Amino acid sequence: MRTRDEIECWLTDMDGVLVHENQALPGAAELLQQWTDAGTPFLVLTNNSIFTPRDLSARLRSSGLNVPEERIWTSALATADFLKQQSPGGTAFVIGEVGLTTALHEAGFIMTETNPDYVVVGETRNYSFEAITKAIRLLLKGARFIVTNPDATGPSAEGPMPATGAIAALITKATGMEPYVVGKPNPMMFRSAMNRIGAHSENTGMIGDRMDTDIVAGIEAGLHTVLVLTGISDTAEIARYPFRPDEILDGVHQLLSAEPVESDAI
Numbered sequence: 001m002r003t004r005d006e007i008e009c010w011l012t013d014m015d016g017v018l019v020h021e022n023q024a025l026p027g028a029a030e031l032l033q034q035w036t037d038a039g040t041p042f043l044v045l046t047n048n049s050i051f052t053p054r055d056l057s058a059r060l061r062s063s064g065l066n067v068p069e070e071r072i073w074t075s076a077l078a079t080a081d082f083l084k085q086q087s088p089g090g091t092a093f094v095i096g097e098v099g100l101t102t103a104l105h106e107a108g109f110i111m112t113e114t115n116p117d118y119v120v121v122g123e124t125r126n127y128s129f130e131a132i133t134k135a136i137r138l139l140l141k142g143a144r145f146i147v148t149n150p151d152a153t154g155p156s157a158e159g160p161m162p163a164t165g166a167i168a169a170l171i172t173k174a175t176g177m178e179p180y181v182v183g184k185p186n187p188m189m190f191r192s193a194m195n196r197i198g199a200h201s202e203n204t205g206m207i208g209d210r211m212d213t214d215i216v217a218g219i220e221a222g223l224h225t226v227l228v229l230t231g232i233s234d235t236a237e238i239a240r241y242p243f244r245p246d247e248i249l250d251g252v253h254q255l256l257s258a259e260p261v262e263s264d265a266i
Contacts, residue, residue: 002202002224002246004205004224004226004247004255006203006224007203007204007205007224008040008041008199008203008204009040009041009042009194009197009199009200009203009204009205010035010040010041010042010043010204010205010206010207011042011043011045011073011190011193011194011199011204011205011206011207011218011223012042012043012044012045012206012207012208012252013044013045013046013207013208013209013210013214013231014044014045014046014056014060015046015209015231016208016209016210016228016230016231016232017207017208017209017228017230017231017252018032018044018060018065018252019060019063019065020230020231022059022062022063023063024063024064024065025230025251025252025253026251026252026253027251027252027253027254027255027256028065028252029064029065029066030253030256031252031253031255031256032065032066032067033066034256036066041197041198041199042071042197043071043072043073043193043196043197044056044060044067044071044072044073045073045074045184045189045190045193046072046073046074046075047074047075047148047149047151047183047184047213048074048075048099048123048149048154049074049075049076049079049096049097049099049100049103049122049123049148049149049164049183050096050097050098050099050100050122050123050124050125051074051097051098051099052069052098052099052102052103053069053070053072053073053074053077054069055098055099056069056072056074057069057072073189073192073193073196074099074103075122075148075149075182075183075184075189076096076099076100076102076103076104076122076148077103077192078148078182078183078188078189078192078193079100079103079104079120079122079146079148079182079183080100080103080104080106080107080109081107081192082146082182082188082192083104083107083109083118083120083146084107084108084109087117087118088108089108089109089110090109090110090117090118091109091110091111091112091115091116091117091118092104092109092110092111092112092116092117092118092119092120092146093111093112093113093116093118093119093120093134093135093138093143094111094120094121094122095119095120095121095122095124095127095128095131095132095135095167096120096121096122096123096124096148097122097123097124097125099122099123100120100122100123100148104120113134113138115138115141115142115143116138116143117143117144118143118144118145118146119135119138119139119143119144119145119146119171120146120147120148121135121145121146121147121148121164121167121168121171121179122147122148122149122164123148123149123151123154123163123164127162127167132167132170132171135171136171136174136175139171139175139177140175144180145168145171145172145175145177145178145179145180146179146180146182147164147165147168147179147180147181147182147183148164148181148182148183149163149164149165149181149182149183149184150164150165150168150181150183150185151163151164151165152165152166152169153165153166168181184213184214184217185212185213185214185216185217185220186217187217187218187220187221189217190206190217190218190221190223191221194221201221201222201223202222204223204224205223205224205225205226206218206221206223206224206225206226207226207228207252207255208225208226208227208228208231209227209228209229209230209231209232209233210231210232210233211227211233211237211238211240211241211243211245212241214227215227215241215243215245216241216243218245219243219245224246224247225245225246225247226245226246226247226248226249226255227245227247227248227249228249228250228251228252229248229249229250229251230250230251230252
């Protein structure tokens, strides 16, 4: 089993690991600085497909975290990367925001409502019944169904709101078609992130706060997995699953130590 001192590259989730409600979590700024000073390749991952990396970099900066846009990997970027490999110069009908449409444009895709190769559904604050209806009809005519991430709900100031997975379920019910989901917990998102920074699973670690996305995908991608308890998981949540992370930490501040701490997950 790998130890933390064998890890040369890092992938980390954003919400619940580095920030919570736009506030930097203890040790997050210092850890990012430690990686930067050491020249450690890293990427900050998020299933959120609404924002571009530039937008997210600015939001993190306002929280006191310095993450250049080239160090951010979203489910929108992973989806665009996947589709570029599958169908270079393809066409898509897109339900989503600028984070997704920009990523697809930059990957050489053409947005169209006429016989697209793909229907791509991502996060949006303005799901339109008309657009969902159009997506259903295009799928029934032969388009392939792609979803950026499976999250059924997302947070808002007023409470949970329907997210990509919920809209995808509506479309699946209407068409009988299951989508291919690119974002976490699909380990493909981690593999595309590693390709982006030239990392290999043998020497890459993944830090997350969710057992059902970050940790399971990290395990399936062959990474060293670190669960932090600053997000949604607690010991009762961890016990529900048949798999375990390599390490369980109170927060990323425990990664600042030069000496690896003994894993609690053994």
